[in-house]
Amino acid sequence: MSDPNPAQAPEKDDKRTLLQRLVEFLHPRPETTDELIATLAEAEDNAVIHTDSRVMLERVLQMAEMTAADILVAAPRMDVLDIDTDREALVMQVIRTAHSRFPVVQGARDNIVGILLAKDLLKLQRSPDLNLRTLVRPALFVPENKDLQALLREFRATRNHMAIVVDEFGRTAGLVTFEDVIEQIVGEIEDEFDTEDEPEGDxxxxxxxxxxxxxxxxxxxxxxxxxxxxxxxxxxxxxxxxxxxxxxxxxxxxxxxxxxxxxxxxxxxxxxxxxxxxxxxxxxxxxxxxxxxxxxx
Missing domain, CATH: 3.30.465.10 (Uridine Diphospho-n-acetylenolpyruvylglucosamine Reductase; domain 3)
Known part of the structure; x- marks a missing residue:
């Protein structure tokens, strides 16, 4: 007498397959980014996810198709520090632009020798004879076509907060910061100079x-x-x-x-x-x- 189990297994498998097909027919799985975004919108309408979650997930999906070239600050508009500039003038430039870090150049704007953190200039107050070059940190260089998700991973791995973007010829195309990438996911990040609590501006x-x-x-x-x-x-x-x-x-x-x-x-x-x-x-x-x-x- 044959064992009935082998004959029953395919029947159960067929039933599951039929059920899966029925579910997929009634609620087809998204196959493109646009379809997935539409599914997220439907989930929001059905109160499955909150609006903030839906917006953030959409931004993550859209960021997958973006590169450093899409969000960079173009080279002509970069605020850079020339390492040969007089120290007093250098400090005044840092105060005037109010950035926390700067690309450092020597001579030509394309000749970037590193990154200087504004807070590191405080060390000059304690040690006036300190060579400014010792405060300059190595710069992270990335190509224009670097996708933002890979750039975010590199920022986290190297603990850098700024990257210099170069074009296919090795010339400086601009810069992009860790904050720029994060804002593609969470939206605009207010900094210490922003005035959300002051509706009248400042x-x-x-x-x-x-x-x-x-x-x-x-x-x-x-x-x-x-x-x-x-x-x-x-x-x-x-x-x-x-x-x-x-x-x-x-x-x-x-x-x-x-x-x-x-x-x-x-x-x-x-x-x-x-x-x-x-x-x-x-x-x-x-x-x-x-x-x-x-x-x-």
Missing amino acids: IFALADDSWRVSGDTPIERVAESFECEVKGSDPDEAFDTIGGLIAHELGHMPRRGESLRLGGLLFTVLHNKGGAVRWFKVTRVAEDAAADAAQDG
């Missing part, structure tokens, strides 16, 4: 007789603080924030390093985040009264 005086002004500062507050009239070229257009006004005047989203003069003030873009200007550097400039008089003549 204005900080700097050591070189200039100011840091947040892009969301109301125009009225800027005008009051600097005792000047700040208005655009089109009297029919009304704007609430200084960032919105300057973007309108330029005709495009301001880029880092761009400048515009309004009401006797020179606004220079220091830092962009989330597609908007986070910080301007503001300096007073003399009115071109002589030039205007010459034109009138």
Whole structure:
């Protein structure tokens, strides 16, 4: 008499396979990133996951298709320190730009010799005879096509927070930071200069007789603080924030390093985040009264 078990096993296997096929027919598994994102949206609608979780998961999926070239700060807009610069001027530049780390060059901007942490400059106060070169740390160089997930792993493995991005010819294309990569997942990260608790924006005086002004500062507050009239070229257009006004005047989203003069003030873009200007550097400039008089003549 034959054992009935072998005959029953295929029947059970067939039933499971049929059930799987039925489930897949009714709820097909996503096969592309777009389909997976749509599935996440459906899960959010059904209260399976929270909105914040869905957004973060979507960003992780989208980041898989991004490279260092997609988020880098272009080389012409990099704030770099020249190792041969006078120490006092070097410190003033660090204070003015307010970054925590800088690419260090020697001579040409493409000749990057390392990275300098702003906090390391404090060591010069204790040891004035210390050679600045001893404070410069090795730079991490990555290609433009480095995918962000691999870059994130490299940042964690090497404990670096900044990478210099080079093009296919070995020239400096720009830089990217650990924070830039993380923001692709969690969204914008507020730093110590951000003013989330201050809805009216903020204005900080700097050591070189200039100011840091947040892009969301109301125009009225800027005008009051600097005792000047700040208005655009089109009297029919009304704007609430200084960032919105300057973007309108330029005709495009301001880029880092761009400048515009309004009401006797020179606004220079220091830092962009989330597609908007986070910080301007503001300096007073003399009115071109002589030039205007010459034109009138």
